[in-house]
Amino acid sequence: MRISKNILLKEIPFEARDCHALELYLSEMAAKGWMLDEIWIFNIFKFKRCEPKNLRFTVDIPRLSDTCPDTSLQNYELLFNEYIEICESSGWKHIVEDSEYQIFFTEDTNTVDIQTDDSLKLDSLLKINSGYLIQMLSFFFLAMTWGKNNPTIESYSYGKLCMTIFYSSITFFFCLNFLEDLLWKLNAKKSLKEGNIVKYPGLSSFKIKLLIQKYNSVAIIILLVGIFILQNENQIIYLILAFSIGFIILTIMLLVNIIKNHS
Numbered sequence: 001m002r003i004s005k006n007i008l009l010k011e012i013p014f015e016a017r018d019c020h021a022l023e024l025y026l027s028e029m030a031a032k033g034w035m036l037d038e039i040w041i042f043n044i045f046k047f048k049r050c051e052p053k054n055l056r057f058t059v060d061i062p063r064l065s066d067t068c069p070d071t072s073l074q075n076y077e078l079l080f081n082e083y084i085e086i087c088e089s090s091g092w093k094h095i096v097e098d099s100e101y102q103i104f105f106t107e108d109t110n111t112v113d114i115q116t117d118d119s120l121k122l123d124s125l126l127k128i129n130s131g132y133l134i135q136m137l138s139f140f141f142l143a144m145t146w147g148k149n150n151p152t153i154e155s156y157s158y159g160k161l162c163m164t165i166f167y168s169s170i171t172f173f174f175c176l177n178f179l180e181d182l183l184w185k186l187n188a189k190k191s192l193k194e195g196n197i198v199k200y201p202g203l204s205s206f207k208i209k210l211l212i213q214k215y216n217s218v219a220i221i222i223l224l225v226g227i228f229i230l231q232n233e234n235q236i237i238y239l240i241l242a243f244s245i246g247f248i249i250l251t252i253m254l255l256v257n258i259i260k261n262h263s
Contacts, residue, residue: 006049008034013213014043016125017184019059019101021206026057026103028203036103039096057105058092060114061124087114122188122198166240169247176251180258201261208257212250219246 001009014022026036031054034047062083084094084102091111092104104114115121188198201209226239 008047008049010045010047010210011213011217012043012045012210015181016061017181017188018201018206018209019061019125020200021203022059023057024203025206026105027055030055030057030105036095036105039098039103053107054109055105055107056109056111057103058114059101059103060087061101061121090114118198119192122192126185126188165244169244169251173247173251173254176254176258180254180261183258184261205257205261208253212253212257215246216250219243219250 003009012022012025029036029047030050031052033050033052035050035053036045036057037048038046040046062080087102087104088094091106091108092114093106094102094104096103115124184201191198223239223243226236230236230239
């Protein structure tokens with residue numbers, strides 16, 4: 001969503017396994033003239049207009065708390081500043097600071113990666129909480145709570161069938177997201193154990209995920225607005241049914257994406 005001529009906001013669901021794809025995506029955005037500026041709550045990425053550049057990005061998870069025996073804020077900040085200085089002296093420019101990961105960029109394509117040990121990199125990625133899944137589970141909880149507080153809907157024509165489809169579509173969608181995350185973690189550990197290169201989702205797969213998230217957000221907004229605006233229970237049922245069908249389509253898209261990634 002562009003909020004001005006020079007400011008662009010995008011909701012980017014980012015899981016640990018997407019680090020490589022996110023790097024490629026940010027490079028593509030910079031080539032189009034949009035430079036990452038900030039990351040807000042709920043994974044809202046803020047981009048600023050810039051001159052199109054060929055930049056290389058890296059997403060690093062330093063896990064400084066694992067190497068800092070003294071957990072005081074002062075000592076952690078000293079260690080963090082030292083970490084940033086080492087990275088920048090190696091040719092990387094720090095642009096975004098987050099509680100779990102840091103994003104750098106460089107104009108030199110030959111700059112050595114910050115993290116060159118695949119085992120340490122994977123270990124850091126696996127320790128990151130699945131924030132995207134937590135958001136989805138929160139929505140699932142709200143949907144279940146709303147359904148229990150509106151039991152009269154099931155008494156209308158096809159109301160019970162509609163609510164069954166509604167809950168089933170949400171459940172299948174969430175389960176597939178959890179399955180995708182679990183499969184990647186298991187395959188990554190197996191590849192590392194066997195001495196093979198860990199396979200991360202590519203840019204095309206990441207873009208499909210962004211598309212799914214975009215439609216998902218729009219559908220949820222329409223559903224919530226419709227529930228508060230519509231007064232007729234039958235109209236609400238039709239709205240919920242339309243939302244459920246949309247979720248089923250998103251689930252199919254997600255399933256196809258998972259099959260492609262693991263084929």
